[in-house]
Amino acid sequence: MIRNKSTLALVAEVAGVSLKTASRVVRKEPNVREETRRRVEHAMNEVSYRPGVAPRASVGARSFLIGLVFDNPNSSYVVDLLRGATEQTRAEGYNLVVEPIRTDDVNIVVNIKRLVIQSNLDGIVLPPPICDLDDVLSILDEFGTPYVGIGPNNNVLVNRPSIDDEAAAAAMTDYLIQLGHTDIAFVKGRARTSTTGQRLKGYERALRNSGLCRRSDFIVDGDYTFKSGLHAGEQLLRLNSAPTAIFASNDEMAAGVMTAAMKRNLIVPDDISVAGFDDSPTATMIWPQLTTVRQPIDEMSKIAVSMLVSQLRDREVASRETKVEYQLIVRDSTSSLKQS
Amino acid sequence: MIRNKSTLALVAEVAGVSLKTASRVVRKEPNVREETRRRVEHAMNEVSYRPGVAPRASVGARSFLIGLVFDNPNSSYVVDLLRGATEQTRAEGYNLVVEPIRTDDVNIVVNIKRLVIQSNLDGIVLPPPICDLDDVLSILDEFGTPYVGIGPNNNVLVNRPSIDDEAAAAAMTDYLIQLGHTDIAFVKGRARTSTTGQRLKGYERALRNSGLCRRSDFIVDGDYTFKSGLHAGEQLLRLNSAPTAIFASNDEMAAGVMTAAMKRNLIVPDDISVAGFDDSPTATMIWPQLTTVRQPIDEMSKIAVSMLVSQLRDREVASRETKVEYQLIVRDSTSSLKQS
DNA sequence: CTGAAAGCGCTTACAG
């Protein structure tokens, strides 16, 4: 077991400085003479020193640890989140602690509390739907643990990186209207998640702006899973006056809608146009490929981390621009309304 | 900032015992009188004590930290891995440190080295394709860091939880043969990954056992991505004497093959049968739903963690049964060969 | 700009 664990003490000894001075250059603190800094840096390379994350975390006010919890039915979302957060967290000199949790778990608050305490987290990033859980937010407030959410606000106090979900959903709906569709249905996302409400609002706004009437039988429940999309699609296509276009508020549900259509021997997009949201890998793994809205999850994750870090540094919430760009991606699952 | 961080010292004080005794019951060590144990446990609840992960990790021989690195194009695989590892790791009293890495990164060995040193890992679990990288394995051996892989062995010395990939691939091929197919093509996985070779072997074995000839133009390259499956499908369907069934060695590639078929206006499974491997969410998000082999990733991940933990405890590699069950899942993408 | 000392929350020998 040759664990060539070089310690800060070794670095200090090799550089011929005190522990504290070595610590200063490792932590990139000011007040070190340029020549001293260079000597220490050289020593660090010499013994290939890496500051251990555990000792830093066990002492002092800051642990340099940021937590990422997630509970999302869409695994590509989780992986994008993870990659973005890992990258930015490393760039900022922090370490990431991840924890999958279940929103429907009654112990969710206890679990987050345990995570924050046990790991001594400096802050935590909360993707949807966790950032929409008031219980979680208030326990973090009580602890004084800084956090930043991801996705549209339903609470003015918290600023989060997000696309404008409402505008994006309106843009997709407008696109379907431009194709000549007037009977456009909408599949809602998971209840009590802020994206769900925003996307529905965008759909309704676009309808209203074009003078189309909102039919309540055209708005059906879903929970962002494929299965819920399948059920929603079956329900919509069973209608006496069925829609000619269905906008599902994420790609997995859109895939479900497409399956429902195909089960009825309907051809997408000739008989029915289908649109999704997210541009997840699923969007291009189904046939025909899905018209959708691209959302840069990894970028949002990076921004969330850097917002959190600057909040940690400045001890106050930065009010910075947090809207990121969405993009309408037109593929083959939508087409002009055929004259009948 | 009311961080009600209760320390071991507080527990000891409340219980009226020494620090060491309190430590003993927290760590579930022997040699504590039953009554003392109870008193300490009561005190732990009283002050809702949680041992901090950082201090444990910064001192002593063991850090109680297990690493999970991954680099997989398939995000559902990653998430299953993560869930399984998180669960088992917690059950064993360990904490999980995760790190996404890139196999094609030239710095991969350096990154793993850094991870092991910085986080002071007790051990690490290596899913494919990382467990098939000799460089990584040898640096870990040099460090004396225990590891356990996942997936089929290509190295007798390492035992890993896995299904029998060869047998599973043979079973799928046999199934296609039973449906009457004789012209069965195979799409290979990523190069230098052990599953790739095993699954190919299974396909070839089944062919051989049924007296069918192995056509080299029916075996095409892939890398476990949708895109590579699409290309492979196009290549196979362009053949003068095209196959009547295509077995892609994972679901994403099978989805690509199906898209290639649909682009040529072929009907699956009437014109061409398509089978996959993994039973990932993709398998049921495409239409027709995919015939595939189910592999319990989360269970394999759990087993990997518990193997690692017992290896840590006993200081020797446990030789235990590590094969887990696979399951042939017949859905709608395969059918009997039509007489022509 | 630099350092000697005390401290973080836990663990490891060791002694009784």
Place this chain on the structure above:
DNA sequence: CTGAAAGCGCTTACAG
């Protein structure tokens, strides 16, 4: 079965 002491690798006041 129990505990007093030293130690882990780092950081935080504080002094010069």
